[in-house]
Amino acid sequence: ELGSGGASVLQAYDVIDNSRQMYEGGPQSIQVSEVLAYLEIAKIEAVEDRLLFLNTIKTLDVIYLNHYAEQNK
Numbered sequence: 001e002l003g004s005g006g007a008s009v010l011q012a013y014d015v016i017d018n019s020r021q022m023y024e025g026g027p028q029s030i031q032v033s034e035v036l037a038y039l040e041i042a043k044i045e046a047v048e049d050r051l052l053f054l055n056t057i058k059t060l061d062v063i064y065l066n067h068y069a070e071q072n073k
Contacts, residue, residue, distance in 0.1 A: 009066075012038060013060050030061045032034055 014039050021028045035054050044050060 009056055010060075012042075012053075013057055016057060017064075026072060027065065029065060045061060 016030055016034050019034045019037075020030055032054065035057050039050050039053060044053065
């Protein structure tokens, strides 16, 4: 079970994931510009918070892309 912080990050990932570009080989990684757009909308301004959020989203994205690749071998 996720705590409230984990649940909110996962919800944010789901929102950002909807902007993911697809190509013939499958999904592309989430662009930093999409994360920045989310941070702007959410009014998250502290540099440390932005970097932590970006690193968390990119880590989740790597997990997703690796899972996708495994499922589509």
